[in-house]
Amino acid sequence: MVPEVEFTSYYGRAIVKPPPWGDLIASYLFLGGVAGGSGLLAFGAQLTGRKLLCRNARLGAIAAVSIGGAALVADLGRPDRFYNMLRTIKPTSPMSIGSWILTAYSGGMGVAAVSEIDRLTRNRLPLGPFRGLLSFAEPVGGAVAAAFGPPLAAYTAVLLSDTANPTWNAAHRDLPFVFVSSASLAASGLAMVTTPTRETRPARVLAVIGVAGDLIGTRWMERRMDPVAAEPLHQGRPGTLLRWSERLAAAGGFGALLLGGHRLPAALAGIALLGASACTRFGILEAGINSAKDPRYTIEPQRRRLEERRAAGITDDSITTVG
Amino acid sequence: MVNSWNPVRGGWAHELSGPTDPATDSGWTEHEARRGFFTDTSICIGCKACEVACKEWNRNPRDGDLELTGWSYDNTQGLGASTWRHVAFIEQDAARVEQARESGRRLVDLGMPRIGAPTADAPVDRTPPDTAEFRWLMASDVCKHCTHAGCLDVCPTGALFRTEFGSVVVQPDVCNGCGTCVAGCPFGVIERRSDGTAAPTTREGERKGEQPKVPRRGVAQKCTLCYDRLVDGQTPACAKTCPTTSIKFGEHAELVAAARDRVRELHEQGMPEARLYGANELDGVGGTGSVFLLLDEPEVYGLPPDPRVPTADLQVMFRRAGFAAAGMVAAAVVAFVGGGR
Numbered sequence: 140m141v142p143e144v145e146f147t148s149y150y151g152r153a154i155v156k157p158p159p160w161g162d163l164i165a166s167y168l169f170l171g172g173v174a175g176g177s178g179l180l181a182f183g184a185q186l187t188g189r190k191l192l193c194r195n196a197r198l199g200a201i202a203a204v205s206i207g208g209a210a211l212v213a214d215l216g217r218p219d220r221f222y223n224m225l226r227t228i229k230p231t232s233p234m235s236i237g238s239w240i241l242t243a244y245s246g247g248m249g250v251a252a253v254s255e256i257d258r259l260t261r262n263r264l265p266l267g268p269f270r271g272l273l274s275f276a277e278p279v280g281g282a283v284a285a286a287f288g289p290p291l292a293a294y295t296a297v298l299l300s301d302t303a304n305p306t307w308n309a310a311h312r313d314l315p316f317v318f319v320s321s322a323s324l325a326a327s328g329l330a331m332v333t334t335p336t337r338e339t340r341p342a343r344v345l346a347v348i349g350v351a352g353d354l355i356g357t358r359w360m361e362r363r364m365d366p367v368a369a370e371p372l373h374q375g376r377p378g379t380l381l382r383w384s385e386r387l388a389a390a391g392g393f394g395a396l397l398l399g400g401h402r403l404p405a406a407l408a409g410i411a412l413l414g415a416s417a418c419t420r421f422g423i424l425e426a427g428i429n430s431a432k433d434p435r436y437t438i439e440p441q442r443r444r445l446e447e448r449r450a451a452g453i454t455d456d457s458i459t460t461v462g
Numbered sequence: 463m464v465n466s467w468n469p470v471r472g473g474w475a476h477e478l479s480g481p482t483d484p485a486t487d488s489g490w491t492e493h494e495a496r497r498g499f500f501t502d503t504s505i506c507i508g509c510k511a512c513e514v515a516c517k518e519w520n521r522n523p524r525d526g527d528l529e530l531t532g533w534s535y536d537n538t539q540g541l542g543a544s545t546w547r548h549v550a551f552i553e554q555d556a557a558r559v560e561q562a563r564e565s566g567r568r569l570v571d572l573g574m575p576r577i578g579a580p581t582a583d584a585p586v587d588r589t590p591p592d593t594a595e596f597r598w599l600m601a602s603d604v605c606k607h608c609t610h611a612g613c614l615d616v617c618p619t620g621a622l623f624r625t626e627f628g629s630v631v632v633q634p635d636v637c638n639g640c641g642t643c644v645a646g647c648p649f650g651v652i653e654r655r656s657d658g659t660a661a662p663t664t665r666e667g668e669r670k671g672e673q674p675k676v677p678r679r680g681v682a683q684k685c686t687l688c689y690d691r692l693v694d695g696q697t698p699a700c701a702k703t704c705p706t707t708s709i710k711f712g713e714h715a716e717l718v719a720a721a722r723d724r725v726r727e728l729h730e731q732g733m734p735e736a737r738l739y740g741a742n743e744l745d746g747v748g749g750t751g752s753v754f755l756l757l758d759e760p761e762v763y764g765l766p767p768d769p770r771v772p773t774a775d776l777q778v779m780f781r782r783a784g785f786a787a788a789g790m791v792a793a794a795v796v797a798f799v800g801g802g803r
Contacts, residue, residue: 148762149552154765221638303648303772319787431645462725
């Protein structure tokens with residue numbers, strides 16, 4: 140029998156601090172996902188000879204990763220020192236690992252995208268002697284981007300969860316599954332917007348799998364979280380965003396499944412999917428920020444787990460001791 | 463150890479959680495004895511000399527707009543980028559005092575780690591200011607300098623580092639202000655200066671509502687355990703100035719022993735509510751460098767009741783992310799191979 144958790148605080152003041160992350164970081168979470176998923180789609184298209192899908196996914200990916208990377212740098216307290224992240228590799232820092240994943244991905248996708256742009260502009264890029272090299276480097280770049288795409292989509296979940304933030308940390312087991320699903324459906328959505336239906340069938344299949352993963356994954360994640368730590372996911376603006384994420388994902392998923400063969404409905408479904416992913420990212424980010432602003436979300440889950448351990452006879456691992 | 467990261471030190475799991483020597487883990491082959499604070503809140507008089515000495519020595523700018531909070535005598539509110547010592551004031555009536563004592567007795571009854579046999583509550587010797595009807599708790603909070611420091615673990619630039627004294631320090635010229643450490647700290651200590659989420663005024667000047675020019679803007683800042691003083695063999699400014707020795711500085715092992723003695727002493731004086739915070743190396747952060755003696759539950763002082771360094775679960779998180787990424791690849795393979803034209 141675990142006693143009821145009683146809640147006291149220091150004048151209602153928050154215990155943990157929210158990180159100074161806002162819309163720029165949420166945008167990066169979204170765009171990084173779009174890029175990660177597009178890396179896979181572009182590589183699949185590259186291997187199966189879907190030239191338009193390949194081109195559009197690559198161009199979408201490089202745009203997403205460029206804007207996202209710029210957002211990341213702009214959000215720093217000292218943007219002029221962004222390169223300090225690339226002066227070390229720290230396995231304990233998801234941000235460090237992520238910087239390297241992002242760098243490797245951007246390198247690969249950059250090469251692939253430059254090839255596409257060169258082809259589009261009929262060899263007008265000033266590449267000089269490197270044009271010859273590019274024909275060899277292009278497929279390799281596409282492969283590198285595909286290899287680092289899924290890690291790019293997944294690491295941001297670890298970045299959020301590897302914190303003392305009550306909501307993000309409580310989601311640490313399942314948030315990666317939500318994020319890769321969201322990335323898959325968003326990248327597929329972008330492909331459905333940009334590419335004629337004759338080449339987007341794989342994207343539509345990936346979209347449906349992504350929607351299923353997103354809807355099931357989010358529910359499963361919330362069920363396994365501490366009920367109090369999960370509350371901010373349902374309240375205020377994050378609550379609204381996450382409800383819309385669910386609706387848009389479902390609508391986009393059905394659209395892709397049933398009407399994906401028609402150009403206009405497919406594009407509309409694609410927009411819905413992109414919107415769903417954006418809502419997920421902004422919602423999860425804001426829910427975590429909110430959870431850090433109220434001491435209840437820190438104290439109640441911690442009290443509960445402490446009391447549960449004590450009730451189970453584990454009394455040697457508390458930070459509070461009597462001697 | 464299955465995950466042999468460093469064959470010399472035999473595995474690296476102990477670098478993420480559990481009892482360990484943090485300076486050795488950080489690669490110091492020869493290092494000083496671990497230093498820390500023991501803040502005995504039972505003899506704090508709330509003079510805030512520690513806050514002032516810290517601000518002066520570290521040249522920390524003002525926080526916010528100098529508002530009056532109505533929280534007893536606490537207008538500082540909490541630790542932050544420019545406030546590295548914070549004195550909390552809590553006013554309690556007889557019922558709250560009895561509640562605190564009850565929770566203290568419960569801790570003793572749990573048979574939590576302690577030295578010596580539990581002693582029965584002796585007749586109460588209520589010397590002022592501890593009166594029967596009312597008491598005023600004052601406690602000087604500071605960075606915990608955790609054995610497993612979340613801020614340091616998640617820092618992507620190496621700006622945060624472990625000193626030879628076992629403390630955790632930011633190098634302001636390396637930090638790029640990403641803010642990950644702010645989220646990584648289970649105690650809400652470290653903060654990005656000036657343009658963080660709770661931005662103080664940007665009006666510059668010396669009058670109320672204005673702020674003198676802020677140094678080290680945009681980078682993470684927190685208590686350094688006065689690293690610059692330590693390397694010179696000096697005591698940190700707060701401990702040096704504390705008039706009641708409520709803040710003690712010294713070798714960590716000795717401080718923890720002294721803290722345990724002090725709890726026993728207070729229990730014998732009829733204060734079963736006395737307890738230690740951070741003195742247990744089996745806790746969620748591997749014990750803290752700054753140990754506190756509290757007279758009520760931690761959350762009453764604004765401290766988390768069961769903090770856990772987030773990186774303790776890092777292996778689980780990376781493994782789950784790996785599964786998720788593999789699942790994404792599998793979905794793409796299904797989409798292209800099984801999807802047909």
